[in-house]
Ligand SMILES: Cc1cc2nc3c(=O)[nH]c(=O)nc-3n(C[C@H](O)[C@H](O)[C@H](O)COP(=O)(O)O)c2cc1C
Ligand code: SF4
């Protein structure tokens with residue numbers, strides 16, 4: 001018997017819910033199946049497709065040096081996808097996922113930029129190419145890939161550029177705390193053309209995530225020990241666009257996270273809305289900031305960004321012109337553009353919203369648009385926001 005869906009599930013289109021696209025495909029839920037060599041293939045992903053939006057199959061070793069490293073790892077008892085023809089194997093796995101509704105990424109270990117470019121040339125733009133700059137197994141590091149790339153960032157950037165020359169979507173899987181400066185690395189990868197940063201946060205948690213969010217406008221996938229919805233919410237509120245799971249990607253955990261995430265997205269209207277700036281939010285939270293008239297964290301933040309108070313006021317006021325959140329004369333600063341996040345209770349904001357017929361989730365959708373305009377200014381101006 002078919003399970004009865006609730007009304008919200010029936011009317012909410014996945015794009016309307018998350019407004020998230022990767023490689024030209026709508027991401028139906030911001031949950032990613034992170035790669036595990038020898039484990040994460042098409043069959044693994046198909047068994048979890050109901051409650052995931054993207055999968056990183058692999059890792060696959062794609063050239064002689066990394067294949068030799070894989071053989072050594074197998075001899076040492078580790079699981080690896082060992083094949084003489086990695087391109088044919090990746091193609092076959094991707095074909096099995098063609099109708100899955102998942103965004104497919106392939107996590108690859110290569111010892112030279114050209115190895116990645118050759119794979120992309122052979123396989124085409126239908127999948128995301130994820131550079132494994134994460135593996136810390138000794139034979140991989142000796143082959144110049146995995147974590148070695150976090151110490152040889154020039155080669156990592158070169159690899160991004162080589163893939164982008166093939167017109168494909170590029171993700172870089174990194175382990176936080178290995179490169180000299182993760183914020184500088186994020187900026188360098190963004191400038192090299194990367195589209196996605198997939199970050200194993202290790203024990204650094206949301207502090208590191210917020211630093212990276214404040215350094216680049218890339219799609220961010222937060223990874224490591226994502227096991228409960230409270231952890232997911234913490235990641236989303238500090239800059240993650242998606243979360244990924246490897247060791248804990250069992251169907252029950254995925255179903256639980258997906259259901260709670262969908263309910264949260266529908267209830268709030270902006271599934272990864274940041275915390276307010278004065279509560280430790282990342283710079284997307286400028287969308288919730290007041291007029292710059294008091295002594296609060298906004299002022300040093302604008303100074304860091306090189307945005308004057310007048311310019312900030314113009315961006316916020318122009319950003320809502322002719323929209324339903326332009327008005328709000330009885331709110332603190334005369335326009336809803338200066339108003340707080342919906343989770344902060346406020347009768348004046350709510351009355352102003354009622355007058356224009358806006359629900360709180362719709363208000364948050366407008367705030368998301370405004371935040372995108374603010375981010376455009378921040379990153380087109382190439383500001384570097386150094387904050388802890
Ligand atoms: C057995 C195993 C194999 C892994 N293989 C890869 C790999 O090939 N490429 C990669 O980028 N990460 C690999 N990872 C790292 C995971 O994708 C993930 O970053 C890490 O396990 C932390 O996330 P988790 O707490 O959700 O497991 C592997 C992890 C495990 C446990
Ligand atoms: S402007 Fe308002 S919301 Fe922003 S940091 Fe200051 S007090 Fe907080």
Ligand code: SF4
Pocket residue numbers: 290330331332333338339340341346347348349
């Ligand atoms: S009116 Fe309410 S929501 Fe708007 S700025 Fe003032 S306290 Fe915040």
